[in-house]
Amino acid sequence: MRRYEVFLKKDGRDEYRHAGSLDAPNDELALVLARESYLRRAEGDRLWLVDRAHLVTGSPEFVAPNADKPHRHNDGEQIAERRRRIRNLKKNDT
Amino acid sequence: MINSPWNDGIREFVLAIADDEHLMGQQHAEWIGVAPFLEEDLAFCSIGQDELGHAATLYAIVAGSGNPDGVDDRSLDALAFDPDPNRWRSSHLVEIATPGWAHALVRHWLYDTTEQIRWELVADSTLTPLAEAAVRAEREEWFHRRHADSLLDALLASADAGSRIRSALVDLFPLAMGLFVPVEGEAEAVATGVTAAPLNTRLPEWIDQVQQRFVIDSLPNNETAPVDRTTRSDAFEPLLSRMREVLDLDAAAIW
Numbered sequence: 473m474r475r476y477e478v479f480l481k482k483d484g485r486d487e488y489r490h491a492g493s494l495d496a497p498n499d500e501l502a503l504v505l506a507r508e509s510y511l512r513r514a515e516g517d518r519l520w521l522v523d524r525a526h527l528v529t530g531s532p533e534f535v536a537p538n539a540d541k542p543h544r545h546n547d548g549e550q551i552a553e554r555r556r557r558i559r560n561l562k563k564n565d566t
Numbered sequence: 567m568i569n570s571p572w573n574d575g576i577r578e579f580v581l582a583i584a585d586d587e588h589l590m591g592q593q594h595a596e597w598i599g600v601a602p603f604l605e606e607d608l609a610f611c612s613i614g615q616d617e618l619g620h621a622a623t624l625y626a627i628v629a630g631s632g633n634p635d636g637v638d639d640r641s642l643d644a645l646a647f648d649p650d651p652n653r654w655r656s657s658h659l660v661e662i663a664t665p666g667w668a669h670a671l672v673r674h675w676l677y678d679t680t681e682q683i684r685w686e687l688v689a690d691s692t693l694t695p696l697a698e699a700a701v702r703a704e705r706e707e708w709f710h711r712r713h714a715d716s717l718l719d720a721l722l723a724s725a726d727a728g729s730r731i732r733s734a735l736v737d738l739f740p741l742a743m744g745l746f747v748p749v750e751g752e753a754e755a756v757a758t759g760v761t762a763a764p765l766n767t768r769l770p771e772w773i774d775q776v777q778q779r780f781v782i783d784s785l786p787n788n789e790t791a792p793v794d795r796t797t798r799s800d801a802f803e804p805l806l807s808r809m810r811e812v813l814d815l816d817a818a819a820i821w
Contacts, residue, residue: 473603494605495603495604496605497720498720500719501716501717504609504709504712504713505605505606505608505609506605507609507709508605508608508612508613509604509605509608512608512612
């Protein structure tokens with residue numbers, strides 16, 4: 473058995489979304505079985521199946537260091553604060 | 567409904583298809599929870615549901631004497647759960663209890679390939695609701711055949727599974743031949759254009775298909791002639807009582 477990740481897409485501009493996974497012995501049976509396991513109620517009209525063996529994965533150890541870089545998070549608060557300060561200074565000048 | 571032909575022969579003809587669909591659907595559905603793996607469990611039961619849907623459509627045609635409009639569920643149930651074995655016209659292939667998955671899968675293929683021919687023959691039926699049912703059925707049947715073929719492709723490639731599949735074929739082939747035994751009323755169905763031709767005119771082509779599918783040179787000889795649909799197999803009573811299990815708990819209950 474191989475394990476496949478199932479992605480479904482509804483009509484229109486929606487992106488493909490992960491719906492779950494399934495076991496099947498080959499690609500053809502994966503298609504057949506995904507249709508009945510994930511699309512019986514017309515949950516999508518397009519289907520991607522990815523054999524899990526073909527996924528390129530990044531482990532937590534590889535990804536985690538980027539969790540400690542607050543300077544890469546710009547929520548605009550500091551800029552807003554700076555502009556507020558300058559505006560107030562100008563107001564005081566007049 | 568304008569001038570759809572209807573008589574006792576046509577009724578027998580449609581009833582035979584309906585009973586086959588019903589019992590095949592029931593048998594497939596009994597694999598829910600016990601099929602070899604979860605995904606197959608869902609797929610097989612879903613296919614069974616489709617067959618039950620076809621049965622309901624056909625029973626409505628029978629109950630409405632050719633016109634299914636306005637037929638209520640009780641009339642369908644009266645046919646579908648009729649306790650009188652003499653009313654049934656199912657083939658023995660769909661009645662028997664299979665000993666395991668290999669038999670269930672081979673029966674699925676044998677039944678659906680025969681069914682394909684049977685629906686083709688009524689695709690232009692003068693009995694309009696039957697022609698409409700054929701269109702509806704084929705929208706689902708192509709998938710049933712692809713499902714059966716995909717599994718057989720995978721299993722026949724392995725020595726162990728392949729030998730189980732072929733031995734199931736040897737057991738089931740004579741019963742599958744029973745599907746082609748002329749149904750009572752078929753002559754009238756042909757004469758009135760309800761079906762295009764007797765089903766057994768397509769038998770040679772179907773046998774070729776079986777041989778190619780299972781890569782088998784000689785099919786089991788028919789030592790005993792396949793039985794017709796007016797007699798019930800030993801497996802029928804237990805199957806019917808499984809289907810009626812809830813109904814029989816309380817005969818007076820109103821559903």
